[in-house]
Amino acid sequence: MEKQEERKHADKILSPGVKPILRVEKTSKDFSGFKALTDVSFEVQTNEIFGIAGPNGAGKSTLFNVIAGKESNQGDIFFRKKNIARFRPYKVCHMGIARTFQTPELFLSMNVYDNINVGARFGLSEKHEKQNADKIMDEVIELVGLTASKNVSAGSLDLFEKKLTTLALALVTKPRLLLLDEPLGGLSPHEIDKFVKLILHVRDELNLTVIIIEHLMNVLAEICNTLMILNSGAKICIGPPDEVLNNKEVIKVYLGEKNVKS
Amino acid sequence: MKLSYKNTIIAFAVMLFLPLLIHDNSFLMHILIMSCLFSVLLVGWDLIMGYAGIFSFGQIAIFTIGAYSSAMLSKIVGLPPLISILVGSLIACGVGIIVALPSLRLAGIYVAMVTFLLHEALISMIRIGRVIGTGGATSITGIPPLSFLGYSFPSIERLPWYYVSLTLAFLSYFVFIRIINSSYGISFVALRDAEDLAKSVGVDDYRSKIIVFAMAALFAGLAGGFYAHYMRLVSVRILGLDNFILLLVMLIVGGLGKFPGVIVATFIFTILNEYMRPLEVFRPILLGVMVIVAIIYMPNGIGGIINFITTKFRRFKRIS
């Protein structure tokens, strides 16, 4: 707990935009001839919310897979100054990066509590955290708001609860960086609202840096500090959202002329 | 989710007193001993195939390796049988790990192919190994009987052997339940249910898979060792197709990943198989028909039926 305070304190001093937590350098991914990513480089600052958008097939999810160690790549990825580009997924998780998937996968033969328990058992890497695993779990369940459905089987959850569970599963590993892959897809406007609030709340509460892939531009514009647009595996624009959304090329390849707000 | 020890303990208690009724029936005793030994192998198979979801067809090959190692260690090297069983199981375990290594990156169907080929290649290897005392195409005979604290267990004496195999079987069930309820068990099931998700929350997939291969092999190796010293004869016939299918049927009809199911199926099918022996050529034909019918009409196996009944029963208790 003390350490948590310390971390909070340290991060306060180095406010967003000063200290990069993740630096991706010249990442490329080739699927037998098909170039999913070409030379993508960017930096994510500590505590910011970093948005990624772009047409389907632009390589957004591949980028997450590469960062999370699911896919190999040519290029380097520095997380808190350490090159994690060759790490396997579980190791990346232990380094402090957690992710959610586009289609909310869960361990379907288990209930919600046991699902989150998997994260607590295997995701926590530091000794004092492991000893407090039960407490961390309860905190996360409370934070996400799953207390009432702890004993429900994962298969019978509705989409929103499934998304909450995957989020809890990611958070229980005590990450510093959270990767969210289209977390809002399939939710109703009301649920989107709730989920966005939850993401912001969680970010503040746990001192996280968040990278989020989304299609909903209005949400991204609202919550992101930085926005990056990918197209056909290449970065075409990065910067503050309002700048990016008025960028000519972004309008051309992604937003379309008519969709631009006056 | 968590498996309880309760039913297993009850079953153990019942089995302890079973000889009071049937100790005169040497044939039935023999079948029960075999059932116990096979169930150890099958519990390991259920661990890797049912709970970890890895299509391994090498379980009987590893059982055979355990049996041959233990037989050769005690007969040729002269180790005391208990020690040779132990060492034999460790060898089996090692083979399990060696098979696990290439399997880590393979898709399910290829794991099935590699392990199945291990089974087939082993037949030739044993024949080739004649020079080092595997008995070649025939068999190793005259394996020393199990002995413990100066008492030796000749296999003609069914009762002591019944208790030996019973103890072994139930010890392995308890170990199995412990594994399933432990972190390892959780990681196996997590990888089976959603591999990518499991890895992303910190499950080391390579480590888990190697461990599950090793554990399944350990069960098989132990069963093989005891089998060798009980039968006092091992031959390549263990690797025969009819044996392979019989054991696989026990696993599938028992229900993959539905724990007590596999044990119930082991006892049922071992007994059935022995009592069908007089049918000669019709036995495998009948067995084949039974397999097909059982699989088509009982897709979740006996374990599925047990689960169904127990949940019904619990609901019933809650209502009343």
Add this chain to the structure above:
Amino acid sequence: MLKVDNLDTFYGELQVIRNISLTVETGDLVVMLGPNGHGKSTLLKAICGLIKPKAGKVEFGGEDVHSFSIEKIVEKGLVYIPEDRRLFPQMTIKENLLLGAYNPIARKEREKNLEFVYQLFPKLKKMYARTVATLSGGEARMVAVGRGLMASAKFLAIDEPSLGLAPNLRTELFDKIHQINKAGITVLLVEQCVTEVLDYADRVYVIEDGRIVYNGNKEEVLNDKDVKKALLGIE
């Protein structure tokens, strides 16, 4: 031509479609709008007989769709074009198109339909021998639509054709779909991108959370400020 009556569909225990009724007249181009994951695709699949509804009925040409097998539904001319295209990746464009004409009726009209598709998408004729796996998203989309037409479709149900396409390609594709419609084929379209389609649509349904929250023809949509704002995000 198509009549949907009080349809309810579940996905496991989750209700995706809630009591939806709609009709599509012969020769119309109807658009279903709404955000991602609100049941539009599910509705389209239920209409085309790929998902069995819990309750309600879908009638196509006066016959209950769900009393037929999928092969039979396709044969009757109700053809579904999935969002993820589902082409045969290791085959050429022409082979893909020819396989579209699988049902016995379409097989007889194969040459004629192929001619129509090639006329509509001259590009496909030019590169007929290319393997589909090597095509760009836009080209693959054309093949998917073409393959649907090859089934001698009377009614095309197209799921998000604009998905992943650049704006200029989108406009082109909608133009083609309009041409298909003008050739006498009824079209039911599911879309998220609104602006481009609206010019061609005879009728618009808006689906939110598994319900129809709005329906009207083109003029009504354009004249209704609130709807326009909600749908298009423009004032």
Add this chain to the structure above:
Amino acid sequence: MFNQLISIFANGITISSTYAIVAIGLSLVYGVSKTFNYAYGSFATVGAYITWLLFSMFDWMNYPVAIMVMIPFMFLFGIAIEWLIPRPLRKNENWEITTVVATLGLGVLLANLVLFLFGPYTKALPELGGGTVSIGHVQLDWNRIVILILAILIVVGLKLFLKKTYIGMSMRAVAQDIEGARVVGMKINHIFALTFGISTVLAGLCGMLLGTIYFLTPSGGWEIFIKAFVIVALGGAGSIDGALYAAFILGITESFVQFTLGPIWVMPFWFIFLMAVLIFKPRGLLGIR
């Protein structure tokens, strides 16, 4: 020495060509329906015994007639089996593994049925062509040459069928995207049955060809199955070209291993070879996903 090498090589090629037929049949069914048929070897046995039965029943029997009888018989047999076993099983959740067990059961059943009907004694089929032919100093059996020619005809015919005919195209389509095939309105179950039927015919023909070299035994099919299985694994499950290449690679190495080390070394050798290949290419030489 050189001549010996040539004749080992030639024998390897003829054997490989028969392996290619079964392996392609096995891989074809896997590619289209993702089903592994463990009774496949017994199908070859059935084919061989049917041929034997034809020859022993009719004095005037010859191979063209035998083949003409066998093809429709095996085809219908395959379709009946498909309808009986994989089709009902495909509905349940563990269908991959349950079909394995059910077809294994079928394999045991068929082998023992053959044992019951024909007895345990080995049988021999007449040769396809008598005598030998000398090319230089190398002597080749006519029988093996005819086998090779027939095998090439079968493989080429099958490839043309898949490539050029509409039905063959539909089979490839189902293999590539079953959902897409359904949307187009294909009768998936018919295509599964058809594929199974064709693969059964291939098994039967292979059983017949091998029966002209080796004696028939009721359980002989098992070895054929295992070899086909390894070939499919090496070539990549579901890939027909892969199976073709792998059949020749393994068939030719087999005849050299047999000659230098003895037949018993074939299986261990294949096992090590396969492991080594799979470490570098986890989906076989030309594997599909």
